[in-house]
Amino acid sequence: xxxxxxxxxxxxxxxxxxxxxRVLAGDENNPEVEDRILDVKLFGIFPFPLQNNLKYAxxxxxxxxxxxxxxxxxxxxxKIRELQEKTDGLEAIYDVEWTFxxxxxxTCVHANPKGFGGFAIGKSIDGDHDFExxxxxxxxxxxxNNTITWIVPxxxxxxPHTGNILTDISPHTHLRFTxxxxxxxxxxxxxxPWNAKSIKDYTIQY
Ligand SMILES: [Ca+2]
Ligand SMILES: [Ca+2]
Numbered sequence: 001x002x003x004x005x006x007x008x009x010x011x012x013x014x015x016x017x018x019x020x021x022r023v024l025a026g027d028e029n030n031p032e033v034e035d036r037i038l039d040v041k042l043f044g045i046f047p048f049p050l051q052n053n054l055k056y057a058x059x060x061x062x063x064x065x066x067x068x069x070x071x072x073x074x075x076x077x078x079k080i081r082e083l084q085e086k087t088d089g090l091e092a093i094y095d096v097e098w099t100f101x102x103x104x105x106x107t108c109v110h111a112n113p114k115g116f117g118g119f120a121i122g123k124s125i126d127g128d129h130d131f132e133x134x135x136x137x138x139x140x141x142x143x144x145n146n147t148i149t150w151i152v153p154x155x156x157x158x159x160p161h162t163g164n165i166l167t168d169i170s171p172h173t174h175l176r177f178t179x180x181x182x183x184x185x186x187x188x189x190x191x192x193p194w195n196a197k198s199i200k201d202y203t204i205q206y
Contacts, residue, residue: 027063027065027077028061028063028077028079030063031062031063031079032062032064032169032199032200032202033059033061033062033063033169033171033193033196033198033199033200034060034061034196034197034198035061035193035195035196035197036196036197037058037060037081038051038058039191039195040054040057040058040173040189040190040191041189041190041191041192042188042189043186043189044187044189044190044192048189054189055080055081055082055084056082056083056084056092056111057080057092057173057174057175057189057190057191058080058081058173058191059078059079059080059081059172059173059191059193060079060146061078062076062096062169062171063079063202064076064077064098064166064169064202065077065205066204066206067206068205068206072153072154072155073152073154074152074157074160074204075150075151075152076096076107076149076150076152077147077149077150078094078096078147078148078149079145079146079147080094080146080147080148081146082146083141083142083146083147083148084111084143085111085115085141085143086111086112086113087111087113087175088113090175090176090177090178091111091112091175091176091177091178091179091185092110092111092112092173092174093109093110093173093174093175093176094108094109094110094111094173095107095108095171095172095173096150096169096171097129097168097169097170097171097172098166098167098168098169098170099166099167100157100158100160100165100167101158101160103124103127103158104123104127104128104129104131104168105121105122105124105131105157106121106122106123106124106131107122107137107139107150107152108120108121108122109139109141109148110179111141112178113178116141118136119138119139120134120135120136121134121135121136121137121150121153121156121157122134123156123157135153135156137150137152138150138151139151160204161204162204162205163203163204164204165201165203165204166201166203166204167201169200169202170199171193172190172191172192172193173190174189175188175189175190176188
């Protein structure tokens with residue numbers, strides 16, 4: 001009897017240990033890109049000591065996901081060290097790029113001192129990284145979770161379906177003078193994925 005009780009207790013403990021893991025084992029724990037933090041660089045090249053002022057441009061990770069109940073959409077999430085709804089003076093640009101069927105795609109949203117703008121999906125059809133055609137999409141700018149999620153209609157990204165693989169996943173952020181400042185729109189600061197801890201391809205789930 002005692003052994004039976006102990007066995008039941010052990011099994012219950014195992015279930016309690018495994019359950020939260022299963023619930024939590026979302027894509028955030030296995031992101032396609034895991035970047036380093038404190039690595040926003042001046043002009044994207046030079047290390048910059050005042051990283052606390054650049055938390056809202058510092059990429060932590062990026063992951064893709066699907067929703068079985070919404071299979072016509074791809075979800076693209078970018079996690080930032082400390083996302084801010086409004087910037088303190090600069091234009092922040094948040095992007096995630098990938099390749100599918102030799103076309104490049106990019107999700108984009110801007111934030112500036114007035115707040116964040118519309119969510120967009122861009123496409124390049126000639127293999128370079130200039131995106132000729134743009135469409136609006138739904139999205140979510142979640143300051144509490146420090147995440148931005150684009151809800152991308154698959155019809156805008158070449159209709160990838162279950163088992164197709166998205167490659168060359170590349171999140172990047174840019175800080176510039178604001179679009180209406182009249183100042184040159186150079187990238188003053190960037191976080192790029194060349195120093196990421198890991199970059200994986202994504203297989204479409206649904
Ligand atoms: Ca980073
Ligand atoms: Ca980086």
